[in-house]
Amino acid sequence: xxxxxxxxxxxxxxxxxxxxxxxxxxTIPGFTPTGSNPQGRAEYRHDATGIVFILVPGGTFRMxxxxxxxxxxxxxGPLRTVTVKPFLLAKTELTQGAWRAAMKSxxxxxxxxxxxxxxxxxxxxxxxxxxxxCKRTGLRAPSEAxxxxxxxxxxxxxFSYGDxxxxxxxxxxxxxxxxxxxxxxxxxxxxKKPNPWGFYDMHGHxxxxxxxxxxxxxxxxPADGSPRLDSKARVPMRVQxxxxxxxxxxxxxxxxxxxxxxxxxxxxxxxxxxxxxx
Numbered sequence: 001x002x003x004x005x006x007x008x009x010x011x012x013x014x015x016x017x018x019x020x021x022x023x024x025x026x027t028i029p030g031f032t033p034t035g036s037n038p039q040g041r042a043e044y045r046h047d048a049t050g051i052v053f054i055l056v057p058g059g060t061f062r063m064x065x066x067x068x069x070x071x072x073x074x075x076x077g078p079l080r081t082v083t084v085k086p087f088l089l090a091k092t093e094l095t096q097g098a099w100r101a102a103m104k105s106x107x108x109x110x111x112x113x114x115x116x117x118x119x120x121x122x123x124x125x126x127x128x129x130x131x132x133x134c135k136r137t138g139l140r141a142p143s144e145a146x147x148x149x150x151x152x153x154x155x156x157x158x159f160s161y162g163d164x165x166x167x168x169x170x171x172x173x174x175x176x177x178x179x180x181x182x183x184x185x186x187x188x189x190x191x192k193k194p195n196p197w198g199f200y201d202m203h204g205h206x207x208x209x210x211x212x213x214x215x216x217x218x219x220x221x222p223a224d225g226s227p228r229l230d231s232k233a234r235v236p237m238r239v240q241x242x243x244x245x246x247x248x249x250x251x252x253x254x255x256x257x258x259x260x261x262x263x264x265x266x267x268x269x270x271x272x273x274x275x276x277x278x
Contacts, residue, residue, distance in 0.1 A: 037198040053088040071250030084225035092189035113267035127262040142274035143227035153197040160195035165249035172204030173245040206270035214259035244268035
């Protein structure tokens with residue numbers, strides 16, 4: 001009896017393994033599948049730019065921070081439930097190499113705190129600049145909800161790895177391992193540990209523009225993961241997420257958010273492209 005059960009379980013395992021090996025990746029126009037990352041997420045290369053994207057599964061999560069979270073700001077509430085559709089998000093922040101190939105410019109040249117090279121993040125780009133890049137490449141900025149969903153990667157803690165800010169430096173470039181030791185500049189992307197879905201530099205390094213207009217809280221925000229675009233301000237501000245190398249742990253939490261005018265640029269502000277999937 002036991003031997004028969006073992007044989008049956010072994011057969012089931014072989015069938016499941018065969019199904020996994022023969023499963024075809026999802027077809028996404030304009031992208032070529034490149035396999036799965038070590039975290040088990042499907043990756044795709046954008047045909048027009050060569051940027052590597054991770055396919056983010058659709059799902060429901062709690063966006064924002066609870067009132068008792070250490071370092072919390074009132075702009076991160078009220079805590080709410082959001083359902084996000086599947087989408088693609090770049091594995092790293094947009095690099096200088098990808099920007100230069102598409103835009104034929106280098107806005108970070110001669111700017112404080114910049115380092116130059118193909119794998120350094122494209123900084124000193126405004127929200128308006130990101131829109132020009134997206135128009136040229138067929139990509140887009142992520143919504144604020146999409147960004148936080150990918151950053152959290154299924155977690156509910158302060159950071160995507162947990163709550164302990166003393167080990168944040170293993171995952172992020174923050175003021176403690178840059179500014180405070182006199183190394184005041186950006187680093188190459190993906191030089192720290194990734195989050196549970198394989199995204200790099202979601203905490204720290206450079207702030208990342210999102211599509212949404214800024215609002216001081218989430219009251220009335222859409223629950224379907226779409227960007228909030230109902231601002232009536234004459235010069236509406238846009239959301240930035242993730243913190244940067246110039247900030248401490250509180251500003252680099254998964255729920256942290258700030259804003260700026262669309263034309264603003266600096267040496268610790270960049271962008272992570274996204275794309276919808278059919």
